[in-house]
Amino acid sequence: MNDALIGELSKPQTLQDSKKTLELLAQVEELLSTNCMGLIECTPLLQLTATNNAQVKSAIWDLMVRVAAELPEFAPMYVCSLTKDSEDPNPSVRSTAISTLCSLDFPGVHCYAATAIKSGFGDSNPTVRVSAVTGVGKLWIHSPSTVQENGLIDALYNMLRDPDPTVVVFALQTLAFVLEKEGGVVMNRKMIGYFLDRIPSYPEREFCCTIEYLQSANRDVDTVLDILNKLDTYLDSKNGSVVLAIAKLFTSLINDHPSLKSSLIKRLCPALEKFMKNSKRDFQADLLDFILSLDDEFLQGFSSKERCIPLKERDNEALKMKKIRFTSRTANTDNCQEIMNFLLNLLPQSDRLNRTVITSTARVAILDEAVHENFVRNLQLLIKTDRRLYHHHIVETDLRLANLVPKNVDIVKTFVNELLDGLAVENAPLTVLQSALVVIEEFGHMHTNAPYLVEDIFSLDRSGWDVQLYSDVLSAAFSLFHHYPAATQTILSNIFYQCLQIKNHQLHLQIQTYYKLLRKICKS
Numbered sequence: 001m002n003d004a005l006i007g008e009l010s011k012p013q014t015l016q017d018s019k020k021t022l023e024l025l026a027q028v029e030e031l032l033s034t035n036c037m038g039l040i041e042c043t044p045l046l047q048l049t050a051t052n053n054a055q056v057k058s059a060i061w062d063l064m065v066r067v068a069a070e071l072p073e074f075a076p077m078y079v080c081s082l083t084k085d086s087e088d089p090n091p092s093v094r095s096t097a098i099s100t101l102c103s104l105d106f107p108g109v110h111c112y113a114a115t116a117i118k119s120g121f122g123d124s125n126p127t128v129r130v131s132a133v134t135g136v137g138k139l140w141i142h143s144p145s146t147v148q149e150n151g152l153i154d155a156l157y158n159m160l161r162d163p164d165p166t167v168v169v170f171a172l173q174t175l176a177f178v179l180e181k182e183g184g185v186v187m188n189r190k191m192i193g194y195f196l197d198r199i200p201s202y203p204e205r206e207f208c209c210t211i212e213y214l215q216s217a218n219r220d221v222d223t224v225l226d227i228l229n230k231l232d233t234y235l236d237s238k239n240g241s242v243v244l245a246i247a248k249l250f251t252s253l254i255n256d257h258p259s260l261k262s263s264l265i266k267r268l269c270p271a272l273e274k275f276m277k278n279s280k281r282d283f284q285a286d287l288l289d290f291i292l293s294l295d296d297e298f299l300q301g302f303s304s305k306e307r308c309i310p311l312k313e314r315d316n317e318a319l320k321m322k323k324i325r326f327t328s329r330t331a332n333t334d335n336c337q338e339i340m341n342f343l344l345n346l347l348p349q350s351d352r353l354n355r356t357v358i359t360s361t362a363r364v365a366i367l368d369e370a371v372h373e374n375f376v377r378n379l380q381l382l383i384k385t386d387r388r389l390y391h392h393h394i395v396e397t398d399l400r401l402a403n404l405v406p407k408n409v410d411i412v413k414t415f416v417n418e419l420l421d422g423l424a425v426e427n428a429p430l431t432v433l434q435s436a437l438v439v440i441e442e443f444g445h446m447h448t449n450a451p452y453l454v455e456d457i458f459s460l461d462r463s464g465w466d467v468q469l470y471s472d473v474l475s476a477a478f479s480l481f482h483h484y485p486a487a488t489q490t491i492l493s494n495i496f497y498q499c500l501q502i503k504n505h506q507l508h509l510q511i512q513t514y515y516k517l518l519r520k521i522c523k524s
Helices: 002-010 018-033 039-050 054-070 072-085 091-103 107-121 126-142 144-149 152-159 165-178 189-201 204-216 221-236 240-256 258-273 281-292 317-329 336-344 351-365 369-385 387-396 405-421 430-446 450-458 467-481 485-500 505-523
Strands: none
Touching: 002 018, 002 039, 018 039, 018 054, 039 054, 039 072, 054 072, 054 091, 072 091, 072 107, 091 107, 091 126, 107 126, 107 144, 107 152, 126 144, 126 152, 126 165, 144 152, 152 165, 165 204, 189 204, 189 221, 204 240, 221 240, 221 258, 240 258, 240 281, 281 317, 317 336, 317 351, 336 351, 336 369, 351 369, 351 387, 369 387, 369 405, 387 405, 387 430, 405 430, 430 450, 430 467, 450 467, 450 485, 467 485, 467 505, 485 505
């Protein structure tokens, strides 16, 4: 079958039918991808590079590059044809020739690739110039010395002045790749000034890409102010992608100039608010990712009406989670009750969203003592309403219960008993058991059956336990001994003995420390 396919492709009449040739080449690619054909079988197809069809030429040269990777002796045979193609009247053919030469990893070919790149830099067609620019990156992978010896890095910097924005963007990307170990592209004030004058005429995609590279600008205050002043008006754009690109640049730049932060917050947050609720979902997700990467000062800059973003039926789970986290991070002492109510009213949701709501609301509740107390009461109601949906998530959440103990010890005690009474240890994931042990260590004295709960946990199959879980069960049992010595003594002894069988020095030190403390307690 393979021979018949290669034979059909080799026929002169097939080569004259470009559509058929491409269909047959697609079959070759499928056979190669499924290991039903070897690259060595494709060597007769080199003759197809004589075609005048640019699309066929591109497909066959892509195949020949892979053949050369497996059979390096074929690479020099390509040079003559590719050099000829690099001067073809068709810019697509010239572009393919440069890209192919730069993709060949063969020492004797590298110098030809460098020559083709230099020629491509001066080509009248921007597509060819793009191939020359990206060709530097391909050649760099194979032979950094060839790139350096031929001055191609300096030539790339010169290409930043290309009249075509696409060429400029690819030049920036290639420079960033080539100079990665040196820290990437560093833009001085003069270069920044040049781009600030040029980018207003760039299309959206090229504009946003160039803005991204301005983050590598020299961070002296004059340069930063030049950028902020020149690009400030773009925050009023109706194009969300442009506003987001500018926002990322501005927040990056002021990291070295904290005195500019407060004024940027006042300017930036209202600009982002316009796109919070009514943008396309993909953009909302990108916008929230950026906002959630900022520190809390920025999150507090959003107006109260934009803090509680409703979850929409068509929102996917990931977007809903981001909306919940955003809402929780905008909370402060003035609005935490309102935001807590909003978040809890979202329940029930999917399992992951239920967890996100509970953990996010916990962050809000601790901002105010009364709200914190109210939150704990609400969690108790949730457990009673549907233990299956909420219990494990509540156990795993850091509720900061110790903050409530001084003034509300009875509330904490009632909640801890509700939390631990219904813990079915045999069905609980290890993460829930670990969290439960932390609760028992700190508040187990409020629950009379806590020693037996620790015993039940330790009686489970421990083949999947890590050292931390053993350490947590030790800590919980030792803590309970002070309050329930009679009930805990035998349990603690068994835990000591079993933990000593674990080959871990840190765990053994923990046991020794607890044992010494117990001896002091007994003596006193």
